[in-house]
Amino acid sequence: MRCNGNVKPVEIAPGAFHLPQYLSLEKQRDLLDTCRALIDGDVPGYVPTVRGGGVMHVRMLCLGRHWNGKLYQYEPSRSDFDGLAVPPLPNELREMANEMAASAGMTLDADLCIMNYYDASGRMGLHQDKDESDASLAAGRPVVSVSIGDAARFLFGGLRRRDPVDTIRLESGDAFVFGGPARLRHHGVSRIVAGTAPPALGFAGRFNLTFRQY
Secondary structure (H helix, E strand, C coil): CCCCCCCCCEEEECCEEEECCCCCHHHHHHHHHHHHHHHCCCCCCECCECCCCCECECEEEEECCEEECCCCEEECECCCCCCCECCCCCHHHHHHHHHHHHHCCCCCCCCEEEEEEECCCCEEEEECCCCCCHHHHHHCCCEEEEEEECEEEEEECCCCCCCCCEEEEECCCCEEEECHHHCCCCEEEEEEECCCCCHHHCCCCEEEEEEECC
16 A cells, blocks of 8 residues: 655654645545454454553554553453454555655554544543563654544643643544654544544544554
8 A cells, every 4th residue: 555655744743743644535445444354354353441440442453463451561462352363464554654654754664553443432541652662662663643534633742641732633544653752752532523534435433553663
């Protein structure tokens, strides 16, 4: 899946870039079909329960490596849910993420993806992505986020939870890349803006794919 390398990244903060409308409508349709097939496949998405007993407000499927929400670590199988082996990360998705990172001036060799489906009530609290390897975090390898479907109110904060938070509207086809000095900044999703997906997609809700290099 080739990306639109002509999109000019918008710098949100040092190391953080918004790539608006990076995927054409045709590519969004292709990615949506891929997401639907994966999340309802032989190893389906599920709603995770995290450490402390809280239930997440998304349906999640990991590719390449599974993120265990009870242990806050990666593993080859879903030991916190059904024990199934994690599906592989498709090469076309890996290449897409790597290209998006390159468009923001960063290097990524993605080997895992966390795919989340948000319905109209979906949300994600402020958090840091810090369960990747020490080497990856020290190198500032970026997280690449891709949105398909309804728009999201994306929260992007600082290195401390109490730091000020910016709100960025992420539309279908947008990418967001953060690495280097922004790699451990807090982020989340406050709400989904229902009914804002491109009509041609025939889709309600939002798929968000976040790619990382473990």
